[in-house]
Amino acid sequence: MSEDRRLDVLRAIVEDYVATKEPVGSRALVERHSLGVSPATIRNDMAALEEGGYIAQPHTSAGRVPTDKGYRLFVDQLSTVKPLSSPERRAIGTFLETAQDLDDVVDRAVRLIAQLTQQVAVVQYPSLRRSALRHVELVPVGSRHLLVVLITDTGRVEQRTLELGTDLDESVVARLRTRLNVSAAGRRLSELPVALGELTDGFAPTDQVLVNAVVAVVEETLAQESEERVVLAGTANLARVGSSDVRSIGPVLEALEEQVVLLRLFSEMAEDHAAVAVRIGRETQHDGLVETSFVTTGYGDEGGGSVARIGSIGPLRMDYPGTMSAVRAVARYLTRILAQ
Amino acid sequence: MSEDRRLDVLRAIVEDYVATKEPVGSRALVERHSLGVSPATIRNDMAALEEGGYIAQPHTSAGRVPTDKGYRLFVDQLSTVKPLSSPERRAIGTFLETAQDLDDVVDRAVRLIAQLTQQVAVVQYPSLRRSALRHVELVPVGSRHLLVVLITDTGRVEQRTLELGTDLDESVVARLRTRLNVSAAGRRLSELPVALGELTDGFAPTDQVLVNAVVAVVEETLAQESEERVVLAGTANLARVGSSDVRSIGPVLEALEEQVVLLRLFSEMAEDHAAVAVRIGRETQHDGLVETSFVTTGYGDEGGGSVARIGSIGPLRMDYPGTMSAVRAVARYLTRILAQ
DNA sequence: GGGTAGCACTCCCCGCACGGGAGTGCCAAT
DNA sequence: ATTGGCACTCCCGTGCGGGGAGTGCTACCC
Numbered sequence: 001m002s003e004d005r006r007l008d009v010l011r012a013i014v015e016d017y018v019a020t021k022e023p024v025g026s027r028a029l030v031e032r033h034s035l036g037v038s039p040a041t042i043r044n045d046m047a048a049l050e051e052g053g054y055i056a057q058p059h060t061s062a063g064r065v066p067t068d069k070g071y072r073l074f075v076d077q078l079s080t081v082k083p084l085s086s087p088e089r090r091a092i093g094t095f096l097e098t099a100q101d102l103d104d105v106v107d108r109a110v111r112l113i114a115q116l117t118q119q120v121a122v123v124q125y126p127s128l129r130r131s132a133l134r135h136v137e138l139v140p141v142g143s144r145h146l147l148v149v150l151i152t153d154t155g156r157v158e159q160r161t162l163e164l165g166t167d168l169d170e171s172v173v174a175r176l177r178t179r180l181n182v183s184a185a186g187r188r189l190s191e192l193p194v195a196l197g198e199l200t201d202g203f204a205p206t207d208q209v210l211v212n213a214v215v216a217v218v219e220e221t222l223a224q225e226s227e228e229r230v231v232l233a234g235t236a237n238l239a240r241v242g243s244s245d246v247r248s249i250g251p252v253l254e255a256l257e258e259q260v261v262l263l264r265l266f267s268e269m270a271e272d273h274a275a276v277a278v279r280i281g282r283e284t285q286h287d288g289l290v291e292t293s294f295v296t297t298g299y300g301d302e303g304g305g306s307v308a309r310i311g312s313i314g315p316l317r318m319d320y321p322g323t324m325s326a327v328r329a330v331a332r333y334l335t336r337i338l339a340q
Numbered sequence: 341m342s343e344d345r346r347l348d349v350l351r352a353i354v355e356d357y358v359a360t361k362e363p364v365g366s367r368a369l370v371e372r373h374s375l376g377v378s379p380a381t382i383r384n385d386m387a388a389l390e391e392g393g394y395i396a397q398p399h400t401s402a403g404r405v406p407t408d409k410g411y412r413l414f415v416d417q418l419s420t421v422k423p424l425s426s427p428e429r430r431a432i433g434t435f436l437e438t439a440q441d442l443d444d445v446v447d448r449a450v451r452l453i454a455q456l457t458q459q460v461a462v463v464q465y466p467s468l469r470r471s472a473l474r475h476v477e478l479v480p481v482g483s484r485h486l487l488v489v490l491i492t493d494t495g496r497v498e499q500r501t502l503e504l505g506t507d508l509d510e511s512v513v514a515r516l517r518t519r520l521n522v523s524a525a526g527r528r529l530s531e532l533p534v535a536l537g538e539l540t541d542g543f544a545p546t547d548q549v550l551v552n553a554v555v556a557v558v559e560e561t562l563a564q565e566s567e568e569r570v571v572l573a574g575t576a577n578l579a580r581v582g583s584s585d586v587r588s589i590g591p592v593l594e595a596l597e598e599q600v601v602l603l604r605l606f607s608e609m610a611e612d613h614a615a616v617a618v619r620i621g622r623e624t625q626h627d628g629l630v631e632t633s634f635v636t637t638g639y640g641d642e643g644g645g646s647v648a649r650i651g652s653i654g655p656l657r658m659d660y661p662g663t664m665s666a667v668r669a670v671a672r673y674l675t676r677i678l679a680q
Numbered sequence: 681g682g683g684t685a686g687c688a689c690t691c692c693c694c695g696c697a698c699g700g701g702a703g704t705g706c707c708a709a710t
Numbered sequence: 711a712t713t714g715g716c717a718c719t720c721c722c723g724t725g726c727g728g729g730g731a732g733t734g735c736t737a738c739c740c
Contacts, residue, residue, distance in 0.1 A: 061703050061719045139475045157497050239590030250579030401690045401732050
């Protein structure tokens with residue numbers, strides 16, 4: 001029993017099952033793929049694959065369906081990259097290039113992936129921690145409130161309102177603004193706390209209150225993990241006919257609404273060495289997502305490290321090669337555009 | 341045949357149908373409500389209501405179900421306000437008050453409505469057009485780019501990057517910044533174009549290019565209708581068991597992803613004189629939403645006029661009184677908090 | 681004239697049995 | 711190791727029948 005053919009059989013099963021959405025039997029397999037052997041032989045291979053846990057049958061006397069483990073093997077070893085057509089590439093490029101600002105770019109990118117993969121697309125906003133600070137603006141609001149605005153080099157803007165016990169002194173605010181920008185501009189946000197610590201020097205004791213408050217707000221903002229926003233698109237694709245079980249979309253929608261879940265997955269997948277990371281079924285470690293797979297890749301840094309992630313969520317029986325290349329292509333364009 | 345009783349019957353049918361999700365028959369009606377007459381009498385009333393188009397039967401020999409017209413009558417004349425419990429009110433208050441910034445408040449408000457109504461919640465971000473400008477900030481980025489940041493009195497921040505043909509002169513930028521804020525601060529965005537028009541006076545001809553470019557960007561930003569963002573929560577509630585037809589959620593999800601549709605509905609409903617506006621079934625004028633109803637109310641201006649809207653979308657057979665009071669309550673708290 | 685009781689009728693829905701079909705596992709033969 | 715043959719299992723679509731809920735109609739009552 002040839003080991004190679006057994007893997008061919010697994011690949012054929014995955015491909016056929018993805019295409020037909022129905023358990024695939026030995027007869028159909030030899031007909032659709034030129035395997036050069038008889039159904040009976042395939043049945044033997046199937047028995048072995050089932051023994052190994054790569055495929056399973058929904059019930060006795062039904063065809064076979066890949067298991068999580070089967071998909072995993074397929075993704076790791078059996079699938080071949082499926083390049084996008086050049087019109088597709090062009091469309092991605094022009095669609096993203098005509099965007100106005102950061103929000104717009106991100107929004108278009110996520111819609112694009114939803115469109116290309118016909119699945120749910122997810123994008124993580126450029127993280128504050130990893131991007132660099134471009135400018136800090138202090139805006140007095142009334143006499144006792146100060147609006148603190150942080151602008152990063154990815155064009156992201158964060159704001160906080162600060163309530164003060166005493167009236168504002170405009171000149172102090174101006175000095176603080178200048179010094180903040182001198183010591184902060186261009187630095188990675190993760191390095192900032194150190195720079196901020198030395199900032200209080202040179203201010204009169206009475207002004208220290210203000211300075212400390214502002215510094216505290218800046219640090220607090222940076223520390224807030226919750227600011228890692230996630231944006232979705234294409235949730236309607238979950239309800240498309242032929243999607244797994246129509247009733248199973250409830251738990252999925254719930255999972256998607258919990259940003260925490262998605263952020264955890266994003267950050268775990270950032271550890272993967274692979275260019276495109278994949279989580280299949282139970283690998284997602286979340287009950288609502290056991291019948292889905294998640295394909296992500298990083299974007300935002302031409303150096304190779306990445307600022308944030310973007311990806312696509314679909315049924316276990318998704319078109320892995322197609323999804324992976326779509327996600328990757330969009331991420332590349334996105335990175336290029338953000339670099340400007 | 342008493343006209344009053346006929347309306348009582350309609351109310352009873354709506355209430356029972358909402359509660360049981362099943363067509364309601366004459367027998368069940370007299371048992372559950374003390375109408376004081378026999379099933380046969382009710383049947384006569386039902387025949388009249390059906391004649392009038394307020395109810396219908398899914399098939400011969402089935403109970404009756406309210407039509408769009410029936411729900412409309414119920415909402416307009418038959419329903420009684422259902423006040424929230426005081427623990428509920430308190431929960432809303434504290435939950436919203438502990439929010440950090442505008443994004444956070446809006447996010448919490450929409451989740452709250454999803455939670456309270458067990459339906460999909462929708463909120464429209466405070467519109468740029470109607471809010472007032474608090475501050476304009478100009479931030480040089482490199483020597484040939486200028487970041488324009490607009491801050492409104494609702495705490496919203498809009499940004500645009502401007503690419504210049506010539507190098508920046510910091511002193512001109514500073515003067516422009518000052519003048520912009522003098523002429524713009526506190527004005528409604530809709531009145532701004534006039535104020536901006538006079539701004540170019542007093543700048544050297546060589547600087548006019550810069551000034552005009554900045555003014556153009558500000559005006560363009562304000563003109564962009566697309567900036568009326570919409571945020572959703574509770575989409576998973578669509579898939580809850582007992583929701584209309586599970587297969588019908590596809591079109592609904594599609595409709596919800598098209599912000600245009602929601603924005604149109606929001607703006608149409610803003611014209612309604614009623615405190616809480618309701619669109620039932622086909623009244624939404626959108627195919628994907630024919631089996632849903634949309635309940636909205638304004639928020640954001642204590643004067644009574646409103647800056648934006650917030651609402652809830654659910655099945656035709658929703659708990660209208662409950663939904664209406666939940667939406668209204670959240671909108672009130674939201675308005676109060678934004679006023680600070 | 682409105683309300684009521686009785687009754688025949690309609691239609692849904694559920695359980696059940698049945699048969700066709702797809703696919704398997706195994707065995708003996710090559 | 712591969713293959714053809716064959717018995718077996720199980721799903722699924724279909725047709726059938728009975729129970730039940732609900733209606734519309736008619737005759738009757740106050």
